[in-house]
Amino acid sequence: KNEVEQSPQNLTAQEGEFITINCSYSVGISALHWLQQHPGGGIVSLFMLSSGKKKHGRLIATINIQEKHSSLHITASHPRDSAVYICAVQNTGNQFYFGTGTSLTVIP
Amino acid sequence: NAGVTQTPKFRVLKTGQSMTLLCAQDMNHEYMYWYRQDPGMGLRLIHYSVGEGTTAKGEVPDGYNVSRLKKQNFLLGLESAAPSQTSVYFCASSLIDRAYGYTFGSGTRLTVV
Numbered sequence: 001k002n003e004v005e006q007s008p009q010n011l012t013a014q015e016g017e018f019i020t021i022n023c024s025y026s027v028g029i030s031a032l033h034w035l036q037q038h039p040g041g042g043i044v045s046l047f048m049l050s051s052g053k054k055k056h057g058r059l060i061a062t063i064n065i066q067e068k069h070s071s072l073h074i075t076a077s078h079p080r081d082s083a084v085y086i087c088a089v090q091n092t093g094n095q096f097y098f099g100t101g102t103s104l105t106v107i108p
Numbered sequence: 109n110a111g112v113t114q115t116p117k118f119r120v121l122k123t124g125q126s127m128t129l130l131c132a133q134d135m136n137h138e139y140m141y142w143y144r145q146d147p148g149m150g151l152r153l154i155h156y157s158v159g160e161g162t163t164a165k166g167e168v169p170d171g172y173n174v175s176r177l178k179k180q181n182f183l184l185g186l187e188s189a190a191p192s193q194t195s196v197y198f199c200a201s202s203l204i205d206r207a208y209g210y211t212f213g214s215g216t217r218l219t220v221v
Contacts, residue, residue, distance in 0.1 A: 085152065088151065
């Protein structure tokens with residue numbers, strides 16, 4: 001069993017839809033990361049969370065430490081949001097565990 | 109622009125050849141990391157460094173060596189490349205403070221034939 005599970009693996013949405021990507025983990029963590037990878041390979045760190053909620057523009061990330069669950073939301077989705085979104089957790093020993101990613105396609 | 113710079117961006121090696129990937133950051137970050145990304149497997153940590161002169165093994169360190177002689181540079185070496193090391197390699201850096209997220213490089217696509 002993977003330490004980090006993401007769902008869904010693939011997601012297709014119409015432009016303007018509200019999107020949610022979920023991440024569950026089974027290890028104790030010091031931080032959880034949401035990463036974005038566009039075609040071509042560049043990986044961008046979207047959020048680092050240790051509690052609560054963060055918001056950047058149309059992106060919102062939440063984490064529930066007790067339930068070991070995080071969600072990434074995209075409001076008013078746009079085709080440029082099409083990318084692979086990766087959840088990663090970091091423990092206090094600086095070990096990292098990564099999900100396999102959610103491939104998002106937003107159709108105009 | 110400030111950030112993480114990886115060189116080269118692409119490379120093809122023959123089995124048994126050696127090479128060094130360079131990661132440079134100009135943000136005064138303490139931590140630096142090398143990951144590899146293979147299809148369907150997500151990112152895996154190869155080695156990391158928590159400061160100048162220090163290195164530590166990650167999940168998949170075998171076949172790689174690293175050095176952090178200067179705070180701004182983190183080098184990943186392949187002494188004898190193997191086809192199993194065909195992958196995309198990403199470098200990242202971060203501050204010690206957990207409030208700050210990571211900064212990733214744009215990746216190096218390595219093919220070993």
